[in-house]
Amino acid sequence: LRHVTEVSDDLQVQSLLEKARKESVSTAFDRADEMMQCGFGSAGVCCRYCLEGPCRISPNGKGPQKGVCGADIHQIVARSFLNHLTQGTSGHAEHGREVALTLLEAAEGKAPFEIKDVDKLYAVANDLGLETADKTVNEIAKEVALKALEDFQKQTGIMNWVQMRAHKDSLKKWNDLRITPVNAHLEISKAVARNAMGCDADPLNLVLGAVTMGLVDGYAGLHLSTDLQDILFGTPKAVKAKYSMAVLDEKKVNIAVHGHVPMLSEKVVEWSRKLKPEAEKVGAEGVNIVGVCCTGNELLMRQGVSVASSFSSQELVIVSGALEAMVVDIQCVMPGIQNVAECYHTEIITTLPYVKIAGATHVEFSPEIADKAAEEIVRKAIKNFKNRDPEKLSIPKETVDAYAGFSTEQILEALSKLNADDPLMPLIDAIKAGKIRGVAALVGCTNPREKQDIGNVTVAKELLKNNVLVVATGCAAHSLAKNKLMSPEGLVYCGDELREVLEAIGQAVGLPSLPPALHMGSCVDNSRPADLLTALANKLGVGIKDLPAVGSCPETHSPKALSIGTFFIAHGVDVHVGVNPQVSGSSVVTNILCGDKQEGTVTAEEVFGGKLIYETDHIVAAEKLLERINMKRAQLLGE
Numbered sequence: 001l002r003h004v005t006e007v008s009d010d011l012q013v014q015s016l017l018e019k020a021r022k023e024s025v026s027t028a029f030d031r032a033d034e035m036m037q038c039g040f041g042s043a044g045v046c047c048r049y050c051l052e053g054p055c056r057i058s059p060n061g062k063g064p065q066k067g068v069c070g071a072d073i074h075q076i077v078a079r080s081f082l083n084h085l086t087q088g089t090s091g092h093a094e095h096g097r098e099v100a101l102t103l104l105e106a107a108e109g110k111a112p113f114e115i116k117d118v119d120k121l122y123a124v125a126n127d128l129g130l131e132t133a134d135k136t137v138n139e140i141a142k143e144v145a146l147k148a149l150e151d152f153q154k155q156t157g158i159m160n161w162v163q164m165r166a167h168k169d170s171l172k173k174w175n176d177l178r179i180t181p182v183n184a185h186l187e188i189s190k191a192v193a194r195n196a197m198g199c200d201a202d203p204l205n206l207v208l209g210a211v212t213m214g215l216v217d218g219y220a221g222l223h224l225s226t227d228l229q230d231i232l233f234g235t236p237k238a239v240k241a242k243y244s245m246a247v248l249d250e251k252k253v254n255i256a257v258h259g260h261v262p263m264l265s266e267k268v269v270e271w272s273r274k275l276k277p278e279a280e281k282v283g284a285e286g287v288n289i290v291g292v293c294c295t296g297n298e299l300l301m302r303q304g305v306s307v308a309s310s311f312s313s314q315e316l317v318i319v320s321g322a323l324e325a326m327v328v329d330i331q332c333v334m335p336g337i338q339n340v341a342e343c344y345h346t347e348i349i350t351t352l353p354y355v356k357i358a359g360a361t362h363v364e365f366s367p368e369i370a371d372k373a374a375e376e377i378v379r380k381a382i383k384n385f386k387n388r389d390p391e392k393l394s395i396p397k398e399t400v401d402a403y404a405g406f407s408t409e410q411i412l413e414a415l416s417k418l419n420a421d422d423p424l425m426p427l428i429d430a431i432k433a434g435k436i437r438g439v440a441a442l443v444g445c446t447n448p449r450e451k452q453d454i455g456n457v458t459v460a461k462e463l464l465k466n467n468v469l470v471v472a473t474g475c476a477a478h479s480l481a482k483n484k485l486m487s488p489e490g491l492v493y494c495g496d497e498l499r500e501v502l503e504a505i506g507q508a509v510g511l512p513s514l515p516p517a518l519h520m521g522s523c524v525d526n527s528r529p530a531d532l533l534t535a536l537a538n539k540l541g542v543g544i545k546d547l548p549a550v551g552s553c554p555e556t557h558s559p560k561a562l563s564i565g566t567f568f569i570a571h572g573v574d575v576h577v578g579v580n581p582q583v584s585g586s587s588v589v590t591n592i593l594c595g596d597k598q599e600g601t602v603t604a605e606e607v608f609g610g611k612l613i614y615e616t617d618h619i620v621a622a623e624k625l626l627e628r629i630n631m632k633r634a635q636l637l638g639e
């Protein structure tokens with residue numbers, strides 16, 4: 001096993017892992033050491049698509065070079081890539097669909113949620129071209145929800161959210177290539193069908209299918225979810241919160257909310273307040289909600305709820321011995337949490353009929369019964385407080401302050417203090433003057449095979465030092481926050497010119513400064529940096545591909561990151577991944593995704609203007625991103 005210092009850069013995670021090992025509790029970090037990665041799978045060359053196989057083709061040319069059906073290495077790798085994208089996309093699309101249904105039920109008075117951001121509702125309705133005059137808020141909300149659901153139903157045309165949110169140049173490119181999605185379910189189903197044995201066998205066509213998945217992810221997943229969640233729960237505003245395992249509170253009943261959708265967790269927060277007297281009756285001072293993964297990000301952004309852990313250390317929240325319940329919804333929930341929970345008193349509570357874990361408690365959630373489910377969950381946690389074993393208790397001490405809540409709307413509002421008529425101008429001026437060299441979105445996960453936080457933080461610091469504005473989402477944001485990059489304390493890591501800009505904007509809104517990295521939310525909130533780029537491109541009269549903007553995903557573990565990354569590449573944004581995207585077996589697929597512009601070959605860079613950069617050395621990755629930023633600056637500004 002790796003020494004704990006090799007597993008995470010976070011001292012609290014290190015100490016909890018030591019505790020887990022002492023108590024003979026298996027966690028993902030140790031399982032990663034025990035499980036050898038399959039060389040064939042790593043290269044994407046293993047195929048299990050039919051019962052003639054499984055077939056695997058050795059990339060070194062030894063052994064048979066075709067599957068039984070005749071599929072060659074490039075066809076097999078392209079299919080596995082599309083398969084990853086389809087998986088990632090379907091998760092985000094389901095997220096969007098569930099939020100749309102919740103909005104519909106809320107508007108019809110069937111679910112106990114109110115429309116919190118009426119302004120955003122009107123803005124989205126207008127962008128969708130809906131008539132709003134003489135209609136009630138709920139009538140408009142219902143129409144917006146039905147428009148959203150059309151994106152899972154319509155059989156012709158293009159998705160409403162693509163029409164509404166995509167930059168016109170990008171959309172034209174996708175239409176020319178005939179890859180614009182019609183509806184999310186149709187495209188997902190088509191992707192599964194074309195990928196099956198005996199169907200699409202053209203690597204380039206399969207990769208284009210993957211780009212369509214990226215677009216479904218970007219619009220039915222990211223944009224649709226963000227828009228509707230903002231309408232239902234409020235558009236985030238700057239908020240101060242706390243990070244690290246130390247946000248667990250020894251004196252309170254602790255509940256971790258984990259997963260991705262905010263519908264249930266918003267209600268759990270509400271009921272944790274309402275049931276405080278019951279918690280006091282069992283000797284606790286109240287109920288403390290802490291976040292894990294993106295459910296954590298959602299609550300952080302809108303409610304300032306503290307965040308305990310990113311993906312890779314989720315089991316260690318339980319190892320603290322201080323957690324009464326971990327409530328999970330969808331995505332990134334390790335099945336391993338149940339085995340860990342059985343070594344402590346923690347109750348794992350699953351909530352969705354299609355995401356259960358053997359041995360866990362199941363409390364069914366649906367929007368109509370949101371209150372009942374949340375009340376039951378909080379009561380279960382309160383009841384479990386008495387089972388806490390003081391011998392097993394170990395809560396780390398220090399928390400880190402961080403600012404979050406930087407929605408696109410919040411960023412524009414802050415900028416409007418510098419220029420009320422034209423809020424984007426201060427940002428554009430700073431970019432043109434080189435005070436901001438470019439914009440980088442640090443996104444994605446942490447991965448138990450990688451040393452936690454180090455990739456996310458190293459890439460961010462290198463970019464900040466070089467005056468690149470950094471925004472962050474997902475678990476990457478968690479890594480940055482714990483390392484003070486979301487508080488003015490972290491300004492020391494910025495180049496002088498970037499720091500001046502952050503201070504000027506921050507002071508205009510009454511803060512000492514903006515933090516070095518702006519937390520834009522959960523993984524579905526990658527729609528927010530996309531919106532910011534669209535606004536900048538529109539203002540400058542160029543395409544998104546022309547902007548000095550990059551994405552970086554140094555520690556990903558999830559196919560969702562590949563679909564988000566592909567969404568950005570389809571706009572012409574260069575995207576770095578620090579973890580093997582499992583396409584190396586095929587020179588053809590690797591060249592399409594990562595190759596340079598080259599006459600006679602079709603590469604993402606040639607077609608869209610951006611490419612995939614796979615680089616495991618974090619410093620080198622940052623250098624490559626800076627190079628790309630400088631290249632785009634040269635083209636855009638003639639530098």
Ligand code: SF4
Nearest residue numbers: 047050053055067069
């Ligand atoms: Fe083998 Fe072809 Fe079947 Fe894949 S689809 S398992 S390559 S026969």
Ligand code: FE2
Nearest residue numbers: 294474522523
């Ligand atoms: Fe996420």
